[in-house]
Amino acid sequence: MSGVTVSTTVNGDAVQFVCPPSESLMDVLRNRLNLTGVKEGCGTGDCGACSITLDGRLVCSCLVLGAEAEGRQVETVEGLSENGKLHPLQEQFIEKAALQCGICTPGFLVAAKALLERNPNPTEEEIRYALAGNLCRCTGYDKIVRAVQSAAKIMRRSRKA
Amino acid sequence: MPYETSYTNQGFNVVGSRVKRPDGIDKVTGRAKYGADMNAAGQLTAKVLRSPHAHALIKKIDTSKAAKLPGVKAIVTGDDFPDHTGGNRGMMDMLENCMARGRALYDGHAVAAVAAIDAETADKALKLIKVTYKKLPHVTDVDEAMKADAPIIHDWVRTAGVQPAPTTASNVAQRSEFGHGDVDAGFAEADVVIEKQFKTEQTHQGYIEPHACLAQLGPDGSGELWVTTQGHFTFRNVCSTLLGLDVAKLKVTSSEIGGGFGGKTHVWTEPVALQLSRKANRPVKLVMTRDEVFRASGPTSSTSIDVKIGAKRNGRITAATAELRYQSGAFPGMWAMFGAMTSFACYDLKNVKSVGFDVLVNRPKVAAYRAPSAPMAAFGVESVVDMLAAELGMDPVEFRIKNAAKKGTKASYGPVYGPIGIGPTLQAVKDHPHMKRRLGKNQGRGMACGFWFNFGGQTCTDLNVGVDGSVNLTVGTVDVGGSRASLGLIAAEELGIDYDQVRVTIGDTNSLGHNDTTEGSRGTFSSGMATIFAARNAIEVLKQRAAATWEIPVDQVVWEAGEARAKGKQNSNLPPLTLKEIAAKSPRTGGPIAGHNEVVADGAGVSFASHLVDVEVDPETGATRVLRYTVIQDAGKAIHPDYVEGQFQGGAAQGIGWALNEEYIYGDDGRLQNPGFLDYRIPVCSDLPFIDTQILEIPNPNHPYGVRGVGETSIVPPLAAIGNAVSNAVGVRMNHVPMSPPRILKAIEDAAES
Numbered sequence: 012m013s014g015v016t017v018s019t020t021v022n023g024d025a026v027q028f029v030c031p032p033s034e035s036l037m038d039v040l041r042n043r044l045n046l047t048g049v050k051e052g053c054g055t056g057d058c059g060a061c062s063i064t065l066d067g068r069l070v071c072s073c074l075v076l077g078a079e080a081e082g083r084q085v086e087t088v089e090g091l092s093e094n095g096k097l098h099p100l101q102e103q104f105i106e107k108a109a110l111q112c113g114i115c116t117p118g119f120l121v122a123a124k125a126l127l128e129r130n131p132n133p134t135e136e137e138i139r140y141a142l143a144g145n146l147c148r149c150t151g152y153d154k155i156v157r158a159v160q161s162a163a164k165i166m167r168r169s170r171k172a
Numbered sequence: 173m174p175y176e177t178s179y180t181n182q183g184f185n186v187v188g189s190r191v192k193r194p195d196g197i198d199k200v201t202g203r204a205k206y207g208a209d210m211n212a213a214g215q216l217t218a219k220v221l222r223s224p225h226a227h228a229l230i231k232k233i234d235t236s237k238a239a240k241l242p243g244v245k246a247i248v249t250g251d252d253f254p255d256h257t258g259g260n261r262g263m264m265d266m267l268e269n270c271m272a273r274g275r276a277l278y279d280g281h282a283v284a285a286v287a288a289i290d291a292e293t294a295d296k297a298l299k300l301i302k303v304t305y306k307k308l309p310h311v312t313d314v315d316e317a318m319k320a321d322a323p324i325i326h327d328w329v330r331t332a333g334v335q336p337a338p339t340t341a342s343n344v345a346q347r348s349e350f351g352h353g354d355v356d357a358g359f360a361e362a363d364v365v366i367e368k369q370f371k372t373e374q375t376h377q378g379y380i381e382p383h384a385c386l387a388q389l390g391p392d393g394s395g396e397l398w399v400t401t402q403g404h405f406t407f408r409n410v411c412s413t414l415l416g417l418d419v420a421k422l423k424v425t426s427s428e429i430g431g432g433f434g435g436k437t438h439v440w441t442e443p444v445a446l447q448l449s450r451k452a453n454r455p456v457k458l459v460m461t462r463d464e465v466f467r468a469s470g471p472t473s474s475t476s477i478d479v480k481i482g483a484k485r486n487g488r489i490t491a492a493t494a495e496l497r498y499q500s501g502a503f504p505g506m507w508a509m510f511g512a513m514t515s516f517a518c519y520d521l522k523n524v525k526s527v528g529f530d531v532l533v534n535r536p537k538v539a540a541y542r543a544p545s546a547p548m549a550a551f552g553v554e555s556v557v558d559m560l561a562a563e564l565g566m567d568p569v570e571f572r573i574k575n576a577a578k579k580g581t582k583a584s585y586g587p588v589y590g591p592i593g594i595g596p597t598l599q600a601v602k603d604h605p606h607m608k609r610r611l612g613k614n615q616g617r618g619m620a621c622g623f624w625f626n627f628g629g630q631t632c633t634d635l636n637v638g639v640d641g642s643v644n645l646t647v648g649t650v651d652v653g654g655s656r657a658s659l660g661l662i663a664a665e666e667l668g669i670d671y672d673q674v675r676v677t678i679g680d681t682n683s684l685g686h687n688d689t690t691e692g693s694r695g696t697f698s699s700g701m702a703t704i705f706a707a708r709n710a711i712e713v714l715k716q717r718a719a720a721t722w723e724i725p726v727d728q729v730v731w732e733a734g735e736a737r738a739k740g741k742q743n744s745n746l747p748p749l750t751l752k753e754i755a756a757k758s759p760r761t762g763g764p765i766a767g768h769n770e771v772v773a774d775g776a777g778v779s780f781a782s783h784l785v786d787v788e789v790d791p792e793t794g795a796t797r798v799l800r801y802t803v804i805q806d807a808g809k810a811i812h813p814d815y816v817e818g819q820f821q822g823g824a825a826q827g828i829g830w831a832l833n834e835e836y837i838y839g840d841d842g843r844l845q846n847p848g849f850l851d852y853r854i855p856v857c858s859d860l861p862f863i864d865t866q867i868l869e870i871p872n873p874n875h876p877y878g879v880r881g882v883g884e885t886s887i888v889p890p891l892a893a894i895g896n897a898v899s900n901a902v903g904v905r906m907n908h909v910p911m912s913p914p915r916i917l918k919a920i921e922d923a924a925e926s
Contacts, residue, residue: 031292041383046202047205047208047209048202048203049202049381050206050430051208051459052380052462052849053462053848053849054461054462055462055848055849057381057848057850058849059463059464060380075292077289079256087202088201089201089202091200091201097197097200097201098251098563100200101197101200101201104196104200104406105192105193105196105197105486106192106816108193108654108814108815110819111431111652111653111654111815111822112379112381112428112429112430112431112432112652112653113428114206114379114381114428114430114431115380115691115882116199116200117200117202120200127677137860138857138860139857140855140857141862142854142855142856143858143859145857146378146380146849146856147380147857148377148378148379148431148854149431149653149818150818150821150856151820151821151822151824151825151860151863152813152855152856153817153821153862153863155721155857165923168614
């Protein structure tokens, strides 16, 4: 099958790949670019484990074609920490024990970052609805919500400083 | 040398603190490697063809067209799995479940598999395989399957546990009975007797990571398997048996595991991937789709349960009986037995009897799901306990306190309890601020108790001291939810060093002796015990090295606060030697310093919990919202409280999903209608409140630190607690789980009509 050549930006770096026109962006990221922090839980957009942002918008990468990444900005969990420093969300997920098995964690981090960029001071309810597209089967979400609240607070404080 | 396993009531330096987990950074950066994240040069992609029928004879499988498709490297069917099981029925069931042998037994049963150069080619090849089926009558409901005219799933099954032994085939694989006393006399004594039937639907563990493996098996019978599993040693043994390999020649490495909850304790596709690899002589990667996970891994039983309990006006239960019918899918299981054993374990009963029936149906082979079988039994029993309390005009918590099991109680399933936590959890419910919260319109409060046995089992652990004094602990139980942190704390506690100086590794099957599967809430209990002993073993070596350095007898050396100290006046000139100093000298004092332990960790302390929940039911739609949820459970000793709380919260959330929403829906054609997360809806973040927890610590007398397993009990009470809360909110007794909106509406309407 003839492939499509795609030029895109992934986590700030210019990237080129060739993929069949039917291949999902999730498969491209995992299998062609080796970004296996993007997880597959269902392949049907129901679990959010493959969450990424495309031009800043939160999407399930299993529902996006690789070809659609042409000329866009793709952000995955691998791009969250900068200059060797963990993002406050990453730090707080560890600090607050917000992960058990950790398979859903990359998706939650990407979704929570998208939320906090849009709304730096979300209520508990806003957090819960913003993360409702991400399934976690281990934690009951309690410590995840607390970690996001805590990271939001830290980020607001550092913005003021 | 065996070490003392008894509880010693010691003080702790680091155990009980909330340290960061050592694998945290890997898991928040995407670096951690799960089942589907490993690749090998030249690997093939495997896909499985599955039966669309609930029950069918496989008359012919024609793979000739698929084999000719360019890029297809191997195809296997049942014929490619010769019987190496030596007459072991359980192993044969496992093999037949991995790949059908002449008959498809459920919708989703594997009938063939292909390995090809890529997923697209493998998918094409599946479409070219022609299977000729002859459909057979099927049955998916547990009560229907027990009827005399039901289609028989296996003609070789004779009901076990019945005297005289039956001579004809039945779908009832086993009858099991537990109890003591005289229940007839007990019911005759009772002032009030309540009897009620209950149903629970089938649910799935719902781990977010599908089953995945990377298999390599050469023509010489040597191989490697990278796999997401709760028990890589068990997988090694089972795969070797099923494929006729030497156990030592198959190396199995457990990947990071993306949730298991009992569902990753059995092999499903791994023997298939290995056989494809052997045929193609190339590595084979096999990842299940979510649809396959629902249709063809191991969900929990659907059940039908009768409970009868009688009590005197003074609130003492005089007799209790239960008949529990659990379907185990298309192969025999032990699920009804666990239901029968756990049903009345919370209570101190003079006359009690529970009978379980393990029933075959055309559904996937049932696997463990967190305290397997206990939640359904608790739903029935704890509902009737609430009904009895209401009938007697007693507070449901007081009624339970009055009848709760305690130290010395003969449990309904046989043993006599040591110190246990059911009474203290009930007292804590009574005293909890949650009890004082006011309820509004359409709101109800419910509580329920739960029990789980817990398990220990075979465990083998290595502890190696580096030349700089840092320590590598290698364990053979997998880290399902933070156990690296708790085991690191234990090693640090024993050695008297900083937690940060310990690195915990999950060893593969070729680096340690056998470890049983990480199940039965055994990870921190049993690997923790082996870690304590391995550390004490290393301390013996450290003391010898110090004694040699000082040139004094070793019995004059003690290990305190992370250093060797020379005892006695004659040694007062000898300054202590730290672990670091002894390690630095080790190349010249006898070489590497290591501790090792292998143990069958007996004495896993039984675990009890009490849950309290407030719900609001919308009478227009029948939808239920959980307003408040409190989990109170005995942990024995919480090594890392964050991850103990996490287990409490996670189990409660799974129980909430089961109670209100989750169910396998089969059509009349015997096919699963909702094999996906859209239609099998597990709780999402916006469905739940914060889940409050209270950890009680009633030490397990059979563990040096008093640890009890904590992972499973938390899923036992929610079905009943929510059932009681919903019943209180709507004024109608709910007896069918899940209490989905249509079921609640129907119950309200039926009650209004009658």
